[in-house]
Amino acid sequence: MFGFGKKSNITTIASPMNGTVIPLSEINDPVFSQGILGPGIAIKPESGCVLAPCNAVIEQMFETGHAVSLLTDDGLQLLIHVGIDTVKLKGMYYTIVKNSGEKVNKGEVLMEFDAAAISAEGFDTVTPVVVCNPDDFGKLSFAKEGTVKAGDMLITARKGGS
Amino acid sequence: MKEIKHIIKDELGIHARPAGLLVKAVAGFSGEVRVGTPQKMVDGKRIFGIMNLGLKCGDEITLTFDGIDEDVTAEKILLFLNENL
Numbered sequence: 498m499f500g501f502g503k504k505s506n507i508t509t510i511a512s513p514m515n516g517t518v519i520p521l522s523e524i525n526d527p528v529f530s531q532g533i534l535g536p537g538i539a540i541k542p543e544s545g546c547v548l549a550p551c552n553a554v555i556e557q558m559f560e561t562g563h564a565v566s567l568l569t570d571d572g573l574q575l576l577i578h579v580g581i582d583t584v585k586l587k588g589m590y591y592t593i594v595k596n597s598g599e600k601v602n603k604g605e606v607l608m609e610f611d612a613a614a615i616s617a618e619g620f621d622t623v624t625p626v627v628v629c630n631p632d633d634f635g636k637l638s639f640a641k642e643g644t645v646k647a648g649d650m651l652i653t654a655r656k657g658g659s
Numbered sequence: 660m661k662e663i664k665h666i667i668k669d670e671l672g673i674h675a676r677p678a679g680l681l682v683k684a685v686a687g688f689s690g691e692v693r694v695g696t697p698q699k700m701v702d703g704k705r706i707f708g709i710m711n712l713g714l715k716c717g718d719e720i721t722l723t724f725d726g727i728d729e730d731v732t733a734e735k736i737l738l739f740l741n742e743n744l
Contacts, residue, residue, distance in 0.1 A: 528675070528676045528679045528680065533679040533680070533682070533683050534675060534678075534679045534706055535706065556707065556711045557710065557711045557713055559674060559713075560713075561674075564674070564675055566707060566710060566711055568707075574707040576675060576706075576707075576710070578675055584671050584674045584675075584676070585671070587671075597713075629705070629706045629707040629710075630705070630707060
């Protein structure tokens with residue numbers, strides 16, 4: 498932590514979008530709110546763009562574009578799921594920019610979505626960002642509730658287990 | 660070891676939600692669970708791997724159970740798969 502050239506043992510995940518941070522527990526979907534997919538946080542999006550939250554490899558860009566899983570350079574497994582139950586849209590209103598297997602740098606556009614159209618179809622656009630392998634890390638910390646900009650700190654994880 | 664097979668009937672395949680539900684269903688089993696296809700088998704207790712198999716409707720998945728209560732667990736999971744996937 499001190500001195501130059503020393504690698505930090507903290508992994509930082511940035512917000513993939515502009516919006517408002519809310520706790521995962523407020524999501525109206527038990528798979529997320531009960532943490533079945535892992536601990537995390539959610540964002541009510543105010544932009545229609547999902548940016549890479551850190552340097553990572555895209556493990557899977559779902560062909561419907563509604564979700565993307567990333568393996569970060571630090572080995573953290575992250576799922577960004579745009580909207581609730583939006584798999585049912587079968588790709589409508591989502592535009593895939595990056596594909597499975599691609600290496601991405603923080604800030605690169607992964608996919609775009611039309612939030613107004615998704616809402617108009619009756620879907621909640623709230624976007625959970627969850628850590629699928631919390632056991633491989635120590636304590637996770639999340640951004641406070643409230644406004645967040647793409648690139649702001651969203652999740653920090655201490656490497657190497659607890 | 661006990662092995663079961665199932666053809667996915669959910670038209671949306673195994674996306675985030677079913678992967679989560681499957682992991683939750685096998686969580687109580689103390690032994691080892693592997694899930695996948697002849698091409699790739701992954702740890703049945705880890706969501707990321709299952710989700711990233713990208714399994715679709717019509718795909719046949721294989722699950723193997725190795726440990727105490729493997730027969731009972733395999734039966735329970737087969738029921739779960741028939742009801743949910």
